[in-house]
Amino acid sequence: LIKVLLFKKVILSLIVFSLILSLVSGKVSLGSGNSAFKYGGIPTITSIIEHLNTSFGEESEIYSGSSDGLSLRTAWWSEIIYKAANSETILLFGQGFGIPLTSGYDYKIIREPHNSYLSVFARGGIFYFLIWLYIMISIFKTLQKSIKRVGTSQNETTISLIGVTILISTLTMAIVQPAFELPPVATGTYFFIGIALNYINYENNIRKKSLFKI
Numbered sequence: 001l002i003k004v005l006l007f008k009k010v011i012l013s014l015i016v017f018s019l020i021l022s023l024v025s026g027k028v029s030l031g032s033g034n035s036a037f038k039y040g041g042i043p044t045i046t047s048i049i050e051h052l053n054t055s056f057g058e059e060s061e062i063y064s065g066s067s068d069g070l071s072l073r074t075a076w077w078s079e080i081i082y083k084a085a086n087s088e089t090i091l092l093f094g095q096g097f098g099i100p101l102t103s104g105y106d107y108k109i110i111r112e113p114h115n116s117y118l119s120v121f122a123r124g125g126i127f128y129f130l131i132w133l134y135i136m137i138s139i140f141k142t143l144q145k146s147i148k149r150v151g152t153s154q155n156e157t158t159i160s161l162i163g164v165t166i167l168i169s170t171l172t173m174a175i176v177q178p179a180f181e182l183p184p185v186a187t188g189t190y191f192f193i194g195i196a197l198n199y200i201n202y203e204n205n206i207r208k209k210s211l212f213k214i
Contacts, residue, residue, distance in 0.1 A: 117129070
């Protein structure tokens, strides 16, 4: 009974937190007409897919002009790689935190190059990036192991699936967006992953106690 109540609270927390993030971020919409992702609200699947496609250079009626950002992104990415390739200090230790990683955009200062992998690498260098990548892979493997484990409870499987889905979604988004640099996205991701890992640990402790009793 305690496990069931705990699981229901976890799921409710996920739903409530998702809605709060959607409202706070101000980057999602009702998906009606050409106002999607502009005035706040709940996104539709179509609007999400179209917005993602513009990141890869595909033009959209809803997000007119957004596809032009692909050329800017590739220029920013090339600049980061060029700086690292021509400076051992930047390659090993990065450019540091606080400075914009982009240039050539006069409208406003854009601090991140719309690629979280390159952002992590550019900020902290190759070793920092490898440590971050190792943590992401370790989290994924932990969640995957929980799903595949024989005898895993339905609650643990469900919460692990939610965690894997959120992690993969954010990692995919991070290819063309500053996913791990945007507070609403990063906070939500780490919050959900933390819940999933904590629940897995909770279930592991119960299994260990059961073994000791035997």
